[in-house]
Amino acid sequence: MASMNRGTSILLHALHQFEQAAEDASLDAEAKAMTGLGSFDSINVIARKWHRKYDRGDKKRLADFAELRGWQTRWLAAARRVDHAALRPGVEQFEKDLRVEIRDDS
Numbered sequence: 001m002a003s004m005n006r007g008t009s010i011l012l013h014a015l016h017q018f019e020q021a022a023e024d025a026s027l028d029a030e031a032k033a034m035t036g037l038g039s040f041d042s043i044n045v046i047a048r049k050w051h052r053k054y055d056r057g058d059k060k061r062l063a064d065f066a067e068l069r070g071w072q073t074r075w076l077a078a079a080r081r082v083d084h085a086a087l088r089p090g091v092e093q094f095e096k097d098l099r100v101e102i103r104d105d106s
Helices: 006-023 029-055 059-082 085-099
Strands: none
Touching (some): 006 029, 006 059, 029 059, 029 085, 059 085
16 A cells, blocks of 8 residues: 555545545536546646656555556546546546556566
8 A cells, every 4th residue: 555645645535525526416517527637636646756756766666556556446437427528538548547557677
């Protein structure tokens, strides 16, 4: 499990909010999509940070990629329930990301 720093904590909160919003019948699709975009951005911020560290040789980060994939999978499930055009680029990106396997080539 990734260390629970401020960024990870914010990401998990945003992802949880999106999952709840996706199930909330009282919210319109626009509100759900905006929540989804916020959590999508949070996941991407962490992903870019981890990929930069990994690319600079931080192989211990490799173990965290499984957790990242889990977050992407959770986001995809919520985004598919919302099914809003604003979320489609994120769906496409995460589907692509999940098809790529990250390996330790050292």
